[in-house]
Amino acid sequence: MFIPLIKQTIEKSLVEKPEGIVIAKLISEIRKACPSIDRQSIKEAIRTLLDDGSLMYVNRLGQTMISTNVNRPVKISERIWIAPPNTSLHDISSGSVLIKISPGIAFGNGIHPTTKMCLKAMDFIFMSGAKIKSMLDIGTGTGILAIAASLLGAEKCIGTDIDACARSEARANIISNSISKQKIDIIDTEIGLLALQPDLVTANLRYPTLISMSDLIASAVNKEGYAILSGMRPEEKEFVCKKYCKKFELLQEYSESGWNALLLKTNTM
Template identity: 30%
Template sequence: MSDSWKASLPCTKAEAEAVAADISQLVLLETTPVLMTREPDPARPEEWLLEAYFDEEPGAETLAALKTLTPSAADAEPVVEKLSDEDWVTLSQQGLEPIRAGRFFVHTPAHRDKVPAEAVPLEIDAGRAFGTGQHETTTGCLMALDRLKATGGHFSNILDLGTGTGLLAFAALKLWPAARVTASDIDPVSIEVTEENAGINRIALGRARGQVELAVAPGLEHARLKARAPYDLIIANILAGPLIELAPSVAAALQPGGRLMLAGLLDHQADAVAAAYRRQGLMLSSSIVRGDWPTLVMRKRKSLGWR
């Protein structure tokens, strides 16, 4: 077994919650780490720790990129440790307990034997892309999908925009197995990870009903994404800024009466994000709040077209 390494940096609670939502500084590195955040001392709830696990010793460029995720620790140097007797993947996943969100049970390989009989299991490794189910935004989206199904929602053409690990695309297909599902991300690494996770979860890839089609694309700028429009359900778990910027193109790709799920935004950003989509003819129909992270479900007015 090869040596493994850990680099640690102090961070704030806000940085810990947001860190996995934007790993753009890390995905282009030769060695992309597994990121974990934790609260070392519950008596100091604002003082968190970022830990990055590597399968080789991180260099200066890698550590500099890691520091961009924790601006509050600008003057701190990462503490780098060699973990020669540990399997770094197993170590990184020890703190990842399974997540129960509605009917879904999201777990790592270490908890395969813990799946409740009535649950819909989804296995996602902690790894190179965002979306293990641990973050409140992902959990909120899973709960919102479950609620849509429970209240009679039926969807046949679904887009998961900014898919991360593929988790939400897979969850949507589990709920509506006859649907066509598209999963896209601006990050090629995310699409590689999604393809790997599809195999683990026995999700068929392709363009037919009951399959997930993958695409590397910024926003909706891809021929296949445009060809598949209009969608009756779009899931966008990204960040508030891109959500606002993409509002015209996302709303245009949604069919009249279609649903839009927005996440990756903080409480104080929700009004601005919702307003951007109201200007495009959408109405807020429901929301789920997990900690500081709301998930908004909006509906496009039926009087509007989609082009």
């Protein structure tokens, strides 16, 4: 009966420690968050989550740790799943969108809360019937958001990143998803120099960058477009909203494990 609560606590702990957490420390953190649950019940719940594949053992520097299992499909939204490259469509429900991502050093495996919220917001836009022909992803990392937009129906996506390693990983992930170079372009060009005014701009960045780039992001979106902003903490959300309110109206807010994201639409009034 405690498994959902324990699982939620474990996932929150692993957000800040994606490389894994020592079992004893994990139990201690769960006990701190859920003092009414005894140690034995926690151990049994962890064992159940290991058996069903939600968690996995990893070895880091000679220590056995617990981590999120990235070797299986993970459902993110109504239609979107993330999985390692060797996953087949038969492993998920029909009508779903499967994004194949190799865990890398650029931005993990795509299941960080800030990324998941972007994907949920994107799925919401496409399911609402909005016409998203072009998309720009700022700080693309693994390329997951550009890949998702392409698989959901966008005709042209551009991912920008100043990190050469991230760009390399993104291009490899695009190939894993059988998407042509004509549909997704990964570049290091500054967004202010791009002629494209896309229907959707995504920016999964930290708060200072979201603030400093607000004018560039606002001017990049076309007059009937959308923006998805993620990477802010709850106490930062209000300041981000104020910074973008002149150009956009707020459609949706998302929160998960101490992170927030916003779905915005260009204000045409």
